[in-house]
Amino acid sequence: MKFKVEELQTLFPDKINSKNTVSISTDSRTIASGQIFLPLSGQNFDGHDFINSVLDKTESISSFCEKRKLHKVNEKHKNNLILVESTLDSYHKLANFxxxxxxxxxxxxxxxxxxxxxxxxxxxxxxxxxxxxxxxxxxxxxxxxxxxxxxxxxxxxxxxxxxxxxxxxxxxxxxxxxxxxxxxxxxxxxxxxxxxxxxxxxxxxxxxxxxxxxxxxxxxxxxxxxxxxxxxxxxxxxxxxxxxxxxxxxxxxxxxxxxxxxxxxxxxxxxxxxxxxxx
CATH class of the missing domain: 3.40.1190.10 (Mur-like, catalytic domain)
Incomplete structure (x- = not known):
C-alpha cells in the first residue's frame, strides 16, 4: 500500500520528510527508501530500539515514535519523527484509513x-x-x-x-x-x-x-x-x-x-x- 504524503498529514500533524507517495514498514531489517518506519511493541520486543539504526540508513525516511519513548532516539534524528501516543493505535488508524x-x-x-x-x-x-x-x-x-x-x-x-x-x-x-x-x-x-x-x-x-x-x-x-x-x-x-x-x-x-x-x-x-x- 502507498499513501500520499498529504493523506498522512491529515492523520498525523508532524512534518513527514518525504515527497509524493510513501509506504509503511514495521520491519527495521527490510525497510527501504521511500518507507516510513512504524515501530511496534510487544511483551518481549520494542521496535523503538531500532529507530536510530533505521534513520541512520537515510535521512529522508521518517519514523513514528511514541512520545513516552522519545528518550530512545538520538538528538540528530528527532526532526525525522512522527510523534504519537501509541504506535499500535497509529497502525490501526492507517489501516482504517x-x-x-x-x-x-x-x-x-x-x-x-x-x-x-x-x-x-x-x-x-x-x-x-x-x-x-x-x-x-x-x-x-x-x-x-x-x-x-x-x-x-x-x-x-x-x-x-x-x-x-x-x-x-x-x-x-x-x-x-x-x-x-x-x-x-x-x-x-x-x-x-x-x-x-x-x-x-x-x-x-x-x-x-x-x-x-x-x-x-x-x-x-x-x-x-x-x-x-x-x-x-x-x-x-x-x-x-x-x-x-x-x-x-x-x-x-x-x-x-x-x-x-x-x-x-x-x-x-x-x-x-x-x-x-x-x-
Whole structure:
C-alpha cells in the first residue's frame, strides 16, 4: 500500500520528510527508501530500539515514535519523527484509513472454533466472482489485522478478516478498525473461560464484533439462545441465525458461507462451484 504524503498529514500533524507517495514498514531489517518506519511493541520486543539504526540508513525516511519513548532516539534524528501516543493505535488508524479508501465489502469472522475454516471457505467461494483478499496464517490479532488490511491490493472488492480474542475488548478494537459489512460468530465455547470467567462474559466479548457493524449490514450468529438474546442489546439490524446442531460441521460451514455469498449477489451456481472447489 502507498499513501500520499498529504493523506498522512491529515492523520498525523508532524512534518513527514518525504515527497509524493510513501509506504509503511514495521520491519527495521527490510525497510527501504521511500518507507516510513512504524515501530511496534510487544511483551518481549520494542521496535523503538531500532529507530536510530533505521534513520541512520537515510535521512529522508521518517519514523513514528511514541512520545513516552522519545528518550530512545538520538538528538540528530528527532526532526525525522512522527510523534504519537501509541504506535499500535497509529497502525490501526492507517489501516482504517486504507480500508475506507479502497472501500471493499468487509466480512469479519470470529468464534471459539471453526473461524479459520469458515474464513478460508468464504474466500474460496467469493473468489469465484470477486477480487478477494483474506487473513493469511495467524494474522488475526492486533498486529495481524492491520497488516492484512494494509496489504490488500487496491482492486480488492471483498476483504475477509479473521478476528482472534484473548481478552475482553480485543474484538471491539479490531472490528473498529475493520468496520465490517458482515459479521460472523461461528460458535461460542469455553476456550477463554479461564480469562473471562464465564460463558456469559465470553458471549459479551464475542458480540463486540457487532458494535462497529455497518447499520445496513448483516450479523450471522449460531442458534445459541443466550448469544442471540444478548446480541439484541448491541445490534438492531438484520441477522441470520443458523442451526449449529446440524450433524456435520461441513453443513454448518456451507450454510454460513452460502448466506454470505447470496448476500453479496452470487448465484447458486457460483456458490456451488466455489464450495466444490474448496480443499
Amino acid at each position: 486504507y480500508r475506507k479508501k479502497i472501500n471493499p465489502k468487509v466480512i469479519v469472522v470470529t468464534g471459539s472454533s471453526g473461524k479459520t475454516t469458515v474464513k478460508d471457505l468464504i474466500y474460496t467461494v467469493l473468489s469465484e466472482k470477486y477480487k478477494t483478499h483474506k487473513t493469511e496464517a495467524n494474522y488475526n490479532n492486533e498486529f495481524g489485522v492491520p497488516k492484512t488490511i494494509l496489504e490488500m491490493p487496491e482492486d480488492t472488492q471483498v476483504l475477509v478478516l479473521e478476528l482472534a480474542m484473548r481478552a475482553k475488548g480485543e474484538i471491539r478494537y479490531l472490528s473498529k478498525t475493520a468496520e465490517p459489512d458482515i459479521a460472523i460468530i461461528t460458535s461460542v465455547g469455553t476456550a477463554h473461560i479461564g480469562i473471562l470467567g464465564s460463558v456469559e462474559e465470553i458471549i459479551k466479548a464475542k458480540c463486540e464484533i457487532l458494535e462497529h457493524l455497518n447499520s445496513k449490514g448483516l450479523a450471522i450468529l449460531p442458534n445459541n439462545s443466550k448469544l442471540v438474546e444478548y446480541s439484541k442489546s448491541t445490534w438492531k439490524g438484520k441477522s441470520f441465525i443458523f442451526d449449529n446442531t446440524a450433524e456435520s460441521t461441513q453443513v454448518i460451514n456451507s450454510t454460513i458461507v452460502s448466506k454470505v455469498a447470496s448476500e453479496l449477489g452470487m448465484s447458486q451456481a457460483e456458490i456451488q462451484s466455489g464450495l466444490s472447489s474448496f480443499k
